[in-house]
Amino acid sequence: MLVLGISAFYHDSAAALIRDGEIVAAAQEERFTRKKHDPDFPAHAIAYCLKEAKIDAAAIDRVVFYEKPFLKFERLVETYLAFAPNGFASFRKSMPLWIGEKLFQRDLLLRELKAIDPALGDKTKLRFCEHHFSHAASAYYPSPFQSALVLTMDGVGEWATTSAAIGEGADLRITREIHFPHSLGLLYSAFTYYTGFKVNSGEYKVMGLAPYGEPRFAKLIFEHLIDVKDDGSFRLNQDYFGYCTGLTMTNARFDAIFGGPPRRASEPLEQRHMDLAASVQAVTEEVVLRLTRALASESGLRNLCLAGGVALNCVANGKILRDGKFDEIFVQPAAGDAGGALGAALAVYFQENQGAAIKNAKRPDAMHGAYLGPSYAQSEIEDRLKAAGAVFTVVDDAQLIEKTAAALAAGQAVGWHQGRMEFGPRALGNRSILGDPRSPTMQKALNLKVKYRESFRPFAPSVLREKVADWFELDADSPYMLLVAPVKGERCRKMSEAELALFGIDKLNVQRSDIPAVTHVDYSARVQTVHPETNPRYHELITRFEALTGCPVLINTSFNVRGEPIVNTPEDAFRCFMGSEIEYLAVGNCVLQKERQDPALKLDYKNAFELD
CATH class of the missing domain: 3.30.420.40 (ATPase, nucleotide binding domain)
Known part of the structure; x- marks a missing residue:
């Protein structure tokens, strides 16, 4: 069928x-x-x-x-x-x-x-x-479980904003729901709007900004905005929101208790905005943990599946796993509406x-x-790149791995376009920009010179599955970059008194670990485990990088610039390569160096797409 x-x-x-x-x-x-x-x-x-x-x-x-x-x-x-x-x-x-x-x-x-x-x-x-x-x-159905609790959380569907379901064999049934206008997703989106980011696309920025702040507004949120019961069920006080009447996410009463009007996108981020991000993140984690603890106790099930936009909050997901109420967690990689x-x-x-x-x-x-999207045969890649005016060398598989690993070890930003495109919002090693996580300057350089986005945004590490526990406080599969875990203590560097006294974005340039480019300001990382069964070429590349450097970890960020969708075709990859400061590009078995390209093909990608 x-x-x-x-x-x-x-x-x-x-x-x-x-x-x-x-x-x-x-x-x-x-x-x-x-x-x-x-x-x-x-x-x-x-x-x-x-x-x-x-x-x-x-x-x-x-x-x-x-x-x-x-x-x-x-x-x-x-x-x-x-x-x-x-x-x-x-x-x-x-x-x-x-x-x-x-x-x-x-x-x-x-x-x-x-x-x-x-x-x-x-x-x-x-x-x-x-x-x-x-x-x-x-x-539930793609998960590796024969039975599981399924928790879905988002803005709103028809009426439901949160639902719990039980999956047993091929049977799946929803057992309870929380209905609109009471929505954890819309609460988070309200703070996304208030801190100056786009609703339905900027929520991950709020999550990335949160570690720069202190959750000093969390008490206000619990006192005025949300009433949460011990079992995680909740209600939002609509006196502070505008989304029911279709005008704005928040209103004047919201402004009054949080210290002023919403930030405009063009205005600078202040410590208050970082504290607001930290506060809504803390509240979200508390609600989610109350929900999962209560549902685990009630159902007796030890496997958990997550979906809906809130399930993309990988910080909360990591805390659910470490909470220990479930043995295993599966998060749908396309957790939002695409899924x-x-x-x-x-x-x-x-x-x-x-x-x-x-x-x-x-x-x-x-x-x-x-890896469920389009792929391109080697002959088609060559034809498409030639038509785009690209200058490239065709290499065999062993040379591809060797040359790319060497470029990474030399500190170059690498565009990596291989196999089938990923489904969902994360690039997972087939439509990725890669870098050396050991570099203390790579995180800032990639943000400002390649991605053309805010400097505070963290990057994720791709790590060999068999080595993940050596570098992170995690020994579980995380193939979809949807679990955040602390960097292993012995890999971390203790901060000085002067560094600890820094506030906000000033914390960004402090080197915290052996892999500073993927270590966030709170010593955490959004981990992707790389498995030879699902992506042998990417696994082989990281293995070779480890042989050269002693480090089985790469920076992995999506192959696009700010405001652009992740690249699909070889031409998309070449345009992004020519429109950014990526230095090396591998598309299939075609290898491209920036200095060999026609300068007339350079593009202005920095201003080509609107803010996301």
């Missing part, structure tokens, strides 16, 4: 294809259109999925949308009525759009599907899955094939390392 899953019309549109319960392909639309967080119908991603599966549209048995538009419309109307007359202007503006387009999303979907191929637009094949069930299915496409397809497959056994009793999981 072939099932096509779709998420669209909000943000991070995507498509995923399932064959008899096995994941064949999945990709976000942004990677094809080059429009970050593209919300439009994922026509390009669907076409890719069909091509990857080597099928035509007529072979698809079911097409599944990741949420139920009528329930979402019901929530919108009931919310406006509950808060009337506040928000009438927003209501009047949005209602025609909803009635004319989104309420009748079934017809819109069928039109878009027919535009790709009439066979896809067969209305008897179309199904809808509730938003949080799509999230839960995306985490809803995958979950919707899996949900319908197992609903309509009740006797099907789940095919996830393998290690590390059934996501294939999240």
Whole structure:
């Protein structure tokens, strides 16, 4: 049975294809259109999925949308009525759009599907899955568990903002929910907005900024904004928020208790903003830990699956693991709305094939390392690079590893474009910019000269799975860069009294460990374990780097600049290479040095994309 899953019309549109319960392909639309967080119908991603599966549209048995538009419309109307007359202007503006387009999303979907191929637009094949069930299915069915507790947390789906489910064999059922407007995701987004970052894309910046501050506002948040019970259930005080009436995330009462209006994106970050980030991060961690402790005690289950946008908070995930209430945790790498496409397809497959056994009793999981996107044959890479004007050398596999490891050991920034593109927001060693983590200047240099982004942003380490416990306080699989762990104590350097007295961004340039470029200011790191089973080439590169340097760790950041989607094609990689200060590029077995390229092809990527 072939099932096509779709998420669209909000943000991070995507498509995923399932064959008899096995994941064949999945990709976000942004990677094809080059429009970050593209919300439009994922026509390009669907076409890719069909091509990857080597099928035509007529072979698809079911097409599944990741949420139920009528329930979402019901929530919108009931919310406006509950808060009337506040928000009438927003209501009047949005209602025609909803009635004319989104309420009748079934017809819109069928039109878009027919535009790709009439066979896809067969209305008897179309199904809808509730938003949080799509999230839960995306985490549980690919996990390595035969039974697990599943916790999903995000902004909002139709009504649910938080849900708990139990997975047993092929059966998955939601057991409880917290409903809008009470949302941990929206609380975090409110502080994202208030600290001057974009909602639905800047939340990870708040998480990265948090260690520079002190959680001195946490008590205020608990006193005024959120009422949390011992079991983790919570309610938000709507007197301080504006999102129900569609105006702004926060309001004047929020401004009054936190010391002023929201920061504009162009304004400098102050210590207060860092303290706000630290505070909402601390509150989020406390709520999540209360939820997981209560659910572990109630269910007796020792495996946990996580999905939804809040599950991308890898600091909280690391604390759940260290809390010890669960033996193992699996986080869906595309935990946000993109992953809803995958979950919707899996949900319908197992609903309509009740006797099907789940095919996830393998290690590390059934996501294939999240390498589910397009790949390019060597001959095609060469043709595409030639057409782009690139100057390159073709090398064999051994030379590729040797030359790239040597470039890294020499302190060069390396673009690494190999195999199938990753699904989800993280580059995991196939569409990555790599660097030497031992360099005390690499973190700042990559941020300012390659990524063109804020200097405070941390980078993640990729480490050989077999060596992770030698360098980090972690001895578990973390293939998707979704667990934060402390750097091993013996690898750390004690700070001086003068260094300890530093505040905020001044802490950035202090060398804290043997791998300073991936050690955050609180001595933590967002760890990716690299496995030979899922990515043998990347594993071999790190192994060779270790032979040269004694260090089995590389900096791994996504292959893009600020505001740009992660690169997809060889041409995307070459453009980013020519538009940034990356010095060395490996695309398949093609090796490129910056100094050998035509200077006329240099691009201004620093100003090519809007702030993310």
